[in-house]
Amino acid sequence: xxxxxxxxxxxxxxxxxxxxxxxxxxxxxxxxxxxxxxxxxxxxxxxxxxxxxxxxxxxxxxxxxxxxxxxxxxxxxxxxxxxxxxxxxxxxxxxxxxxxxxxxxxxxxxxxxxxxxxxxxxxxxxxxxxxxxxxxxxxxxxxxxxxxxxxxxxxxxxxxxxxxxxxxxxxxxxxxxxxxxxxxxxxxxxxxxxxxxxxxxxxxxxxxxxxxxxxxxxxxxxxxxxxxxxxxxxxxxxxxxxxxxxxxxxxxxxxxxxxxxxxxxxxxxxxxxxxxxxxxxxxxxxxxxxxxxxxxxxxxxxxxxxxxxxxxxxxxxxxxxxxxxxxxxxxxxxxxxxxxxxxxxxxxxxxxxxxxxxxxxxxxxxxxxxxxxxxxxxxxxxxxxxxxxxxxxxxxxxxxxxxxxxxxxxxxxxxxxxxxxxxxxxxxxxxxxxxxxxxxxxxxxxxx
Numbered sequence: 227x228x229x230x231x232x233x234x235x236x237x238x239x240x241x242x243x244x245x246x247x248x249x250x251x252x253x254x255x256x257x258x259x260x261x262x263x264x265x266x267x268x269x270x271x272x273x274x275x276x277x278x279x280x281x282x283x284x285x286x287x288x289x290x291x292x293x294x295x296x297x298x299x300x301x302x303x304x305x306x307x308x309x310x311x312x313x314x315x316x317x318x319x320x321x322x323x324x325x326x327x328x329x330x331x332x333x334x335x336x337x338x339x340x341x342x343x344x345x346x347x348x349x350x351x352x353x354x355x356x357x358x359x360x361x362x363x364x365x366x367x368x369x370x371x372x373x374x375x376x377x378x379x380x381x382x383x384x385x386x387x388x389x390x391x392x393x394x395x396x397x398x399x400x401x402x403x404x405x406x407x408x409x410x411x412x413x414x415x416x417x418x419x420x421x422x423x424x425x426x427x428x429x430x431x432x433x434x435x436x437x438x439x440x441x442x443x444x445x446x447x448x449x450x451x452x453x454x455x456x457x458x459x460x461x462x463x464x465x466x467x468x469x470x471x472x473x474x475x476x477x478x479x480x481x482x483x484x485x486x487x488x489x490x491x492x493x494x495x496x497x498x499x500x501x502x503x504x505x506x507x508x509x510x511x512x513x514x515x516x517x518x519x520x521x522x523x524x525x526x527x528x529x530x531x532x533x534x535x536x537x538x539x540x541x542x543x544x545x546x547x548x549x550x551x552x553x554x555x556x557x558x559x560x561x562x563x564x565x566x567x568x569x570x571x572x573x574x575x576x577x578x579x580x581x582x583x584x585x586x587x588x589x590x591x592x593x594x595x596x597x598x599x600x601x602x603x604x605x606x607x608x609x610x611x612x613x614x615x616x617x618x619x620x621x622x623x624x625x626x627x628x629x630x631x632x633x634x635x636x637x638x639x640x641x642x643x644x645x646x647x648x649x650x651x652x653x654x655x656x657x658x659x660x661x662x663x664x665x666x667x668x669x670x671x672x673x674x
Contacts, residue, residue, distance in 0.1 A: 242422075246415050258404050265396040273389035274350075274361075277316065277380070281363040282348050284311060284378045288323060289367050297371040299325055301332045317381035320355065326373040333377075340364040340375050355379055421445050425453075437464040489515055541651075543674060546575040546616060549584055550609045557592045566596060566603050573610030575617075578674040579651045584618075587647040591620040591667055594641065599624040604662050611673075619668040621660035632657050644669070 240248070288311075291303045301323055303311075312319045322333035337355065345366045352361055362379035425445065432438075437460040442453050492511060495501060501508040550572055561568035577584070588607070595605045603623040610617060627635060635657065636645040644667075648655050653671045660666035 261400045269393035277385045285365045294369040316384040321378045541579045547572045571608040575611045577671045583647045587644045595622040616671040621666045622664040623662040624664035626665045
């Protein structure tokens with residue numbers, strides 16, 4: 227079980243997805259800002275081109291009204307034409323027509339004369355006039371004997387509004403493109419990491435004894451070195467576990483011979499009345515040898531369980547009620563010795579599993595109940611089917627188990643075997659207070 231500190235460390239460690247997105251984000255932000263800058267330039271250029279053409283038309287209109295007589299330049303534009311010229315502009319419009327010496331011929335006197343001279347070319351510039359920003363167009367035209375400057379200035383309110391609308395449309399498009407890129411990147415990264423999630427689920431679904439090699443078919447080539455190392459580690463652990471299991475089994479088998487000889491000697495000594503007058507001592511010796519024999523049987527069962535736990539392919543459909551009924555006679559003598567009422571409540575039930583492993587689990591549960599149930603107590607074994615589950619439970623009228631000891635109950639050899647068998651069958655174990663006042667151990671199998 228992972229400790230809270232492990233979860234905290236995992237939460238602080240950025241995921242591959244986050245790292246990829248963080249690595250991609252600066253480039254996207256840079257491209258977005260560059261796009262904004264280029265969009266601004268383009269929007270301004272587009273608006274200026276349209277409105278500058280209007281200014282140029284006004285300049286050329288004024289040029290068409292210029293007349294020269296005897297070296298004197300005048301402009302034939304009346305008040306009506308002046309008003310029409312000014313009202314035709316999208317904003318406020320000012321103009322000034324001056325001769326080469328800067329003398330005003332017509333228009334607004336406070337509009338300053340232009341500097342420089344480039345006949346035939348309309349020049350544009352932004353400047354301040356009458357405390358407002360204006361865009362002006364200047365044209366130098368040649369008249370007989372002199373040059374004339376025509377300057378037309380226009381406020382930029384509508385020009386700027388048009389530029390802003392163009393910019394907003396282009397920025398909205400940029401935002402949409404960036405959002406699509408981010409979404410595509412997120413989905414692409416998510417899809418690219420899907421093999422990692424499948425691998426994580428595949429490993430998480432295994433039991434502690436399932437050390438099969440991970441199938442690398444369909445996995446990204448970047449994962450192959452890690453998977454090769456992991457499979458190599460599985461092999462090492464499997465070899466080590468096999469050696470440990472063989473050692474336990476061999477040790478248990480080797481100890482059974484001297485234990486059997488010891489038991490025979492005790493039986494022989496008892497038959498020859500060597501312990502006459504020391505019946506209590508004989509009982510203690512027999513109890514001790516019985517415990518050693520029980521321990522050896524548990525060791526053998528544990529080694530066999532560890533060895534078979536990963537071989538679910540050998541499971542078959544079993545009648546759980548029949549298995550429970552067959553095991554009833556095995557515990558009658560032990561229950562009678564303590565005057566314990568051992569009862570069975572059996573209902574038809576079917577599970578998929580190993581017959582000997584389920585018998586071993588039931589034997590450990592009943593044996594454990596007999597050990598801790600006091601004289602004249604009661605033990606009930608039940609099995610049956612419920613919606614989407616099959617259950618096997620053993621209830622007793624013993625002392626039960628405290629909360630602080632409940633977490634460690636599966637560390638003991640007998641119940642640890644039950645736990646391993648349950649894991650191998652995909653079953654769950656639950657401890658509770660039984661209706662008899664003692665401990666209830668329930669093993670819930672998935673429906674076949």
